[in-house]
Amino acid sequence: MTKFLFFSGKGGVGKTSLSSSAAVMLAQRGEKTLLVTTDPASNLGDVFHQSVGLLATPVVGVDNLYIQEIDPVESLRLYKERALAPLRELFPEDVVRSIEEKMSGPCTEEIATFDQFIACMHQPDYDYVIFDTAPTGHTLRLLELPGSWSAHIEMSAQGTGQTCIGGVEALTASKKQYDQAVQALRDGNRTQFVFVTRPDRIAIQEMMRSSKELQKLNIDNQMAIVNGVIPEEDRDHPYAARRWAVQSKYLAQVQAVFTGRIVEIPLYPDDVVGLDNISEVGRDLAHVLAV
Ligand SMILES: Nc1ncnc2c1ncn2[C@@H]1O[C@H](COP(=O)(O)OP(=O)(O)O)[C@@H](O)[C@H]1O
Ligand SMILES: [Mg+2]
Structure with missing residues (x-):
């Protein structure tokens, strides 16, 4: 069964760098891997x-690796x-x-993007699918969708049979896929959410906000x-020492708040x-990621 890794966090913290390295x-270890970015x-x-x-x-020069971009505008088109x-x-x-014209509302756009996202999760050919996700709010919005989407389909089926993108018959077929995706997202043996942060206040705040959202x-x-983090062997350099003094404070803060x-x-x-460079970081990640 395909495994999933989601890298999320504030802009600039290193999501793309670390997801690419992973x-x-x-x-390189022989796992067929797809790296998908949902970050515009x-x-x-x-x-x-x-x-x-x-x-x-x-990817040229790396066997077993594929990259892909989910673009909301193109997804919608x-x-x-397909529907028309x-x-x-x-x-x-x-x-x-x-x-x-009726299909041009935000509802269709969300469903279209999410549809692509679900398609990326249903790729039995891959051993790993890794997501480099947009700054947090956007991603969580996508994750909240399946629940409300399922409810929406069920309500529509009982009512007029219409959803914002047309008749419900076309949708119920993929409700199973959506539900399976949510199940995979919650399964710790298949999915790992990796929050990337820097040792600074704002990045940690944003990580904690989304960590709690996911827990909900x-x-x-x-x-x-x-x-x-400044490497240990460089911490006595006067410049690095001052940086490290600040970083160590925030590292302690992460330890205190992240469960x-x-x-x-x-x-x-x-x-x-x-x-x-990516391969070097990948070797460091291999030691710390439980994959
Ligand atoms: N550990 C690191 N050491 C040095 N530079 C880094 C490190 N992690 C990321 N970077 C650099 O920081 C910048 C932002 O990283 P990026 O992965 O693009 O962040 P994000 O995808 O979260 O916006 C890039 O220039 C990247 O090369
Ligand atoms: Mg990025």
Whole structure:
């Protein structure tokens, strides 16, 4: 069964760097791995020096590794097209256009994005699917959806039979998939939520906010990576010593408030880009991630 890793946290903390490193590490170990970004501001392409698209593409130079980007605008377009295609054969153009207009609300957009997200979770070909997720609020919104979506489908089925994207018949087929995805998300043997933070106040606050949100959704399979910790051997340098004094205070704070497992990743001299650097970080991650 496919396993899932979700990397989330505030912008700039290292989600893309660490999720890429974890993906390379697993792929090099022989696991067929898909790295998906749902962050509209992602720089996944820069990290691997190649373009990322809506479909999974192999990473040049790393066997077993594929990357993919979920783009909300494009997801919506594809989703609408799938729903409208059969109608085009049955109804005149102006009727189809008016249906299309009704499908342009936020409800359709959320469902379209989530539909893509679920599709990414249903890929039995892969041993691991790793998500590099958008800054937290957005991701959690997606995770809250299945519950309300299921309820929405059930209510619609009992009522008019209509949902915001059309007849309910088309949807109930995938309710099972949605429910399976939620089940996988809650299963600690299959899914691990990795909160990335820096040893600073704002990043920790944001991590704790989303950690608690996940707990409310009964998702307890969480761990934290404190990224960018000054390495022990460098802490007596006067500049680093002052940085470390601040960092150690925040490390203690993470220990005090975060209930899951906490690990540290050092501050590297270089940015985490290019295969050499990513592989090095991957080796450090292999020691701390329980995968
Ligand atoms: N441990 C680290 N040491 C040094 N630089 C890092 C480390 N982790 C991340 N970076 C750098 O920090 C910047 C932000 O990281 P990124 O992974 O893009 O964050 P996010 O995806 O959370 O926005 C990038 O330039 C990245 O190379
Ligand atoms: Mg990123």
